[in-house]
Amino acid sequence: MEILGIDIGGSGIKGAPVNIVRGTLTHDRLRIPTPSHGRPSDVADVVRILADAFEWNGPIGLTMPGRVKQGVMHTAANIDDRWIGVDASALFTRATGCAATVLNDADAAGVAEMAFGAGRQAKGIILMLTFGTGIGSALFVDGTLVPNTELGHLELQSGTAEGYAAASVRKREKLSWRSWARRVQEYLAHVEFLFAPDLIIVGGGVSRPKKVPKFMPHLTTSARLVPAQLQNEAGIIGAACAARPVPVEEESKTA
Ligand code: BGC
Secondary structure (H helix, E strand, C coil): CEEEEEEECCCEEEEEEEECCCCEECCCCEEEECCHHHCHHHHHHHHHHHHHHCCCCCCEEEEECCCEECCEECCCCCCCHHHCCCEHHHHHHHHHCCCEEEEEHHHHHHHHHHHHCCCCCCCCEEEEEEECCCEEEEEEECCEEECCCCHHHCEECCEEHHHHHCHHHHHHCCCCHHHHHHHHHHHHHHHHHHHCCCEEEEECHHHCCCCHHHHHHHCCCCCEEEECCCHHHHHHHHHHHHCCCCCHHHHHHHC
């Protein structure tokens, strides 16, 4: 079954139809820069353009960089504040005429890694952390997602963890990979103290095979520590998986 996955980030909005059984894109992905300020109506216009480009009229899964509950945005750390309180699912459904499901971007990446990537068959407490503009987190307990954990906003060094150890901070402060890894190490120690995960999956741009040797060998954790496998595509694939329509018999069980 194919579902359109769209990953909405601070700099780009990327989408492609996904085969949700295989976890693969069925067309090349399209990327449109996020409109400046990332206002809800402007982002919705881009989502419509992407859906039209794929002549889409089925379900759509979308990610947002914030806490999303029943489709409504509760926080907006790296995107316009006007998103707070917006029913993003309703907005994108209206914009595209397609049923839209919205979830947090790191949660989506985690869903994809658990199904098709570094978390396949992993048991226990699994934590996916994405290092990019901010730090995203997705926590799984025996395969079940505990959504919206937002562990990038934990307090660290009298600020937020993402203000100290996100990948963007390495570039902004011109840190060497080794100095940045020291910060990531502090963050991981804190997170391990709180959750004692069995496996930590490191995602975001830094999980690309070229980048991994620059910092991962400097990290020591009690948990097994592995790079994500799906990299750029994790958000799109996870969003599409999250939008899988509930079969009628499952729906009647929960009614
Ligand atoms: C946001 C999270 C998001 C993460 C990665 C954080 O600033 O609060 O919701 O998952 O950035 O984009």
